[in-house]
Amino acid sequence: MLEEITPLILTYNEAPNINRTLQCLTWAKKIIVIDSYSTDETLKILYSYPQIKVFQNKFDSFASQCNYGLGKISSEWVLSLDSDYVLTDALIHEINALKAETDTNSYSVSFKYCVFGKPLRGTLLPPRTVLYKQEKAIYKDDGHAHRVWVNGNSKMLSGYIHHDDRKPLSRWLWAQDSYMVIEAKKLLATPTSELSLGDRIRKQKILAPLIILIYCLILKGGILDGWHGWYYALQRVLAEILLAIRLIEAEKLQN
Template identity: 35%
Template sequence: MPNNIEKLSALIITYNEIGYIQKCIESVSFADEIIVVDSYSTDGTYEFLVEHPKVKVIQHPFSNFTSQKAFTLKQATNDWVLFLDADEVVSKKLETEITSTINSDNTKEAYWFYRKFMFQNKPLNFSGWQTDKNYRLFRKSKAQFSDKKIVHETLEVNGSSEILKEKLTHYCYKDYKDYKGKMLKYGKLKAKEAFYREKKFTYLALLLKPSWKFFNHYFLRLGFLDGKKGITICYLNALGVLEYCKELKRLEKKNELAYYLVMP
């Protein structure tokens, strides 16, 4: 073990996460500092965070996930950061693994976490999520969020990485309305990202992509083994792809209209 104990910053972004942020904050109480960047919640999330003795909360307008997380990362005072979503929870076993990892002699620059998905407090074992993993623990000095993506942000790491053994618990599905709204929001942001990268809308993609998403997650990725939960998740994920295609078409039409309006 090293002579000096490494300090850890827990970072979270929020918007209307009351009912979930409490469990998240409690699970990272072992961190040396907890910083939450809130994009002007209206459901009591901000008020809860302001009153919490261990939390430093900052309100910052939301543009996209990458810019919000990049801003949040700058607020950390420690090199080691644990970046969580507000609906994620660190188990005691994962806490032990995190603290022992950052204080070991043979540390990497970043660590992947596999996630255990929860559907209304019940495990979601398949439906395309069984191989999902994300960077959650890394050195601030060795990583940055890529500006090439504005949703499902990508962390660029200058160095080596490993996968931790324990899984992070992710309460992905609160209720139908919430998850549907999340998928539609992701679809629109992905369309904006694709539009900036000059990808084109096609009716063939509109027809095939949502159907393929459902087929892939429900049949090939074994969503049917999750029962009714699998049908719901796979359908809403496909709906997000449909929204992506429709939003890309809307952006192209808007761009064409703007072009004709400025023509002499």
């Protein structure tokens, strides 16, 4: 199965992360990377791997970058990864054992969030469709995030991917603030009746940070992870506070 798969990765200044991701992809005959004109050591690292083909494309949205990348892939299957995703050995073996001839068009995988390399007991990250047939897939934007839509049957794999982002906190804050501007626009533009319960709570601004703190530490067991769990919980609380501030700003600008 692995011989029929091409990994697809988006990059922009991912020097602190990309090597760990690529070291788990040495089995791939070809890796497609869509780079948004990185200015750090990312390109130097990428070019050190002979099986990598780099295409630079101006960033418009995550969905458009992914769709651009799909057009560069000739294999039947695509393994879509962020540049801070690290495949576990168990997942690699599981994918390799999949039957080549199957009526399944996509597979989803769960994540273990890592703080400074330590996997946490719980995470807010939902499973994501990462392995799919190229001709069946198209990406669409969803708020600040993006989703791949794949026609046909889908299954869940049992292995995990480690989400291990080690970029500096300043970069994380910049990214979160950018995401929350987009997320605020989505929440305000969507009728309340069409929002999920979680998004309805977030739209109220005040309760969400407190709920997220309790959810991460108690319901997800983060308190058992020591300071790593507290670090993750405080990150998520800060993200919700940024969203609340951006919601207030957007609402005032509309008046």
